[in-house]
Amino acid sequence: MTRIFVLTNHKGGVGKSTSATTIAFGITSLLRHTGATHGRVLLIDTDSQGHATLVTTGRNDFGAENSLYAVLSAERATAAQTLAQCIVPSTWDEHLHVLPASAMLEGAERELMRVAGAPYRLADPLSKIAAHYAAIVIDTRPSFSLMTEMGLIAATDAIVPVEPRYLETVGLMSVISKINDIREGWRHPHLRISGILVTKMDSRIRGHHHLLNELKTHPVLGKLLIGVIPANEAVSYAHHSHQSLFSYDPKAPASKAYAQLVSMLVRQMTKGGA
Ligand SMILES: Nc1ncnc2c1ncn2[C@@H]1O[C@H](COP(=O)(O)OP(=O)(O)OP(=O)(O)O)[C@@H](O)[C@H]1O
Numbered sequence: 684m685t686r687i688f689v690l691t692n693h694k695g696g697v698g699k700s701t702s703a704t705t706i707a708f709g710i711t712s713l714l715r716h717t718g719a720t721h722g723r724v725l726l727i728d729t730d731s732q733g734h735a736t737l738v739t740t741g742r743n744d745f746g747a748e749n750s751l752y753a754v755l756s757a758e759r760a761t762a763a764q765t766l767a768q769c770i771v772p773s774t775w776d777e778h779l780h781v782l783p784a785s786a787m788l789e790g791a792e793r794e795l796m797r798v799a800g801a802p803y804r805l806a807d808p809l810s811k812i813a814a815h816y817a818a819i820v821i822d823t824r825p826s827f828s829l830m831t832e833m834g835l836i837a838a839t840d841a842i843v844p845v846e847p848r849y850l851e852t853v854g855l856m857s858v859i860s861k862i863n864d865i866r867e868g869w870r871h872p873h874l875r876i877s878g879i880l881v882t883k884m885d886s887r888i889r890g891h892h893h894l895l896n897e898l899k900t901h902p903v904l905g906k907l908l909i910g911v912i913p914a915n916e917a918v919s920y921a922h923h924s925h926q927s928l929f930s931y932d933p934k935a936p937a938s939k940a941y942a943q944l945v946s947m948l949v950r951q952m953t954k955g956g957a
């Protein structure tokens with residue numbers, strides 16, 4: 684089964700889009716490097732802000748006919764075909780494909796609110812094309828909205844990026860319990876919490892160390908820590924030039940930390956286990 688990673692946290696600006704795009708590109712590059720025959724990766728942008736779309740395709744002009752919006756509005760019988768037609772290659776790598784977001788997704792949430800089966804409108808067509816990809820990565824918007832729910836229902840693995848200043852366990856536990864609700868309430872047994880990814884860690888800030896240590900020793904959350912990404916200005920420079928962090932500066936501290944995370948995810952994928 685293709686692993687479908689969803690990056691989620693209702694807090695804004697914690698590194699969801701940075702992590703989604705970097706992980707997606709990282710998996711593509713690593714699979715190519717290891718000579719995998721089946722090495723394509725799909726990035727799905729469910730956020731109407733379209734940041735992940737913009738940096739990976741150089742475009743932010745996707746609309747009703749050629750974006751995720753088209754998939755969500757399609758008839759059930761044709762939704763998978765619509766999805767396949769909307770996918771574009773990333774400018775970063777021909778093996779990285781993108782299902783773009785559109786500003787129209789903002790209205791789609793309202794339009795779909797009363798439509799039967801709305802939360803499955805991504806999961807359903809995606810399940811029909813997932814086998815074409817070695818991995819799929821979904822970026823979500825900063826809220827527990829219908830769109831985020833759709834992303835979680837479509838996924839197999841949730842990764843929760845969080846900044847050290849938001850590491851308070853109460854906030855984190857609410858994200859974790861939302862993911863558990865989706866698994867149990869929506870009967871989606873394949874969704875598991877892959878882990879918590881600490882982003883923008885500034886080792887000069889004492890409070891960051893304190894909160895990270897608290898997380899490490901927490902009986903539930905401590906076991907979920909899968910990586911710590913340092914705060915690194917290479918990330919914003921890479922964004923501004925619409926380049927992947929790995930291409931912009933593979934030796935930057937954030938690149939090295941993401942590379943470690945990507946190797947771990949690919950090891951898990953190829954083992955097919957935890
Ligand atoms: N490791 C890092 N070091 C420095 N800056 C970072 C790092 N990770 C992300 N940023 C910066 O933080 C900002 C927010 O990152 P990003 O857009 O990935 O967060 P997000 O969670 O997707 O935000 P939103 O909730 O608005 O979708 C961006 O300007 C990005 O360049």
Ligand SMILES: [Mg+2]
Pocket residue numbers: 699700701730734822823824
């Ligand atoms: Mg984002």
